């Protein structure tokens with residue numbers, strides 16, 4: 001770990017110090033963390049119906065064993081489904097799937113046709129950038145959310161597709177950074193993971 005060469009300056013605009021964290025400031029600050037967009041899918045064993053929910057709180061956790069997690073709101077209907085079902089899937093959306101992201105975020109569009117491929121009994125979105133099929137590993141309460149850890153049993157990806165990005169409450173498309181090319185001209189090895 002390199003040592004830090006420190007110089008003190010003024011804090012960022014909109015700084016909240018100690019005490020109560022204002023929910024809007026929380027959303028604004030955490031919303032500055034750019035992410036991809038996923039759809040979590042599973043089949044409810046009670047009625048056999050496939051269910052999906054948009055989630056960007058998705059993290060790659062461990063390679064040995066292969067684990068990933070999704071943070072689900074405690075009142076999300078998907079939480080009941082994944083508590084009952086042994087498996088769930090995460091499909092990472094591509095840049096032209098923002099309609100699907102909205103559809104699975106409570107703005108359902110009855111005219112939308114959703115193409116799926118069934119893997120290990122779980123539907124995954126056919127045109128995604130990547131998908132993971134996971135066995136439920138652990139559910140851990142975390143405030144008003146529950147962390148769903150999954151053991152990855154199967155995955156697939158398509159390098160030719162570009163992902164949908166989410167930043168500041170909006171969908172975006174990615175553009176490569178010139179800086180990366182300057183620092184790692186030999187590419188295309190990833191910088192991390």
Ligand SMILES: Cc1cc2nc3c(=O)[nH]c(=O)nc-3n(C[C@H](O)[C@H](O)[C@H](O)COP(=O)(O)O)c2cc1C
Nearest residue numbers: 053054055056057071072073076077078104105106
């Ligand atoms: C881009 C985006 C990302 C989201 N990420 C999450 C998330 O990580 N976890 C979560 O619980 N809800 C997330 N949501 C909200 C859920 O998709 C939304 O509340 C959904 O309607 C919940 O389904 P339900 O009302 O059937 O329970 C996200 C919504 C959007 C648009």
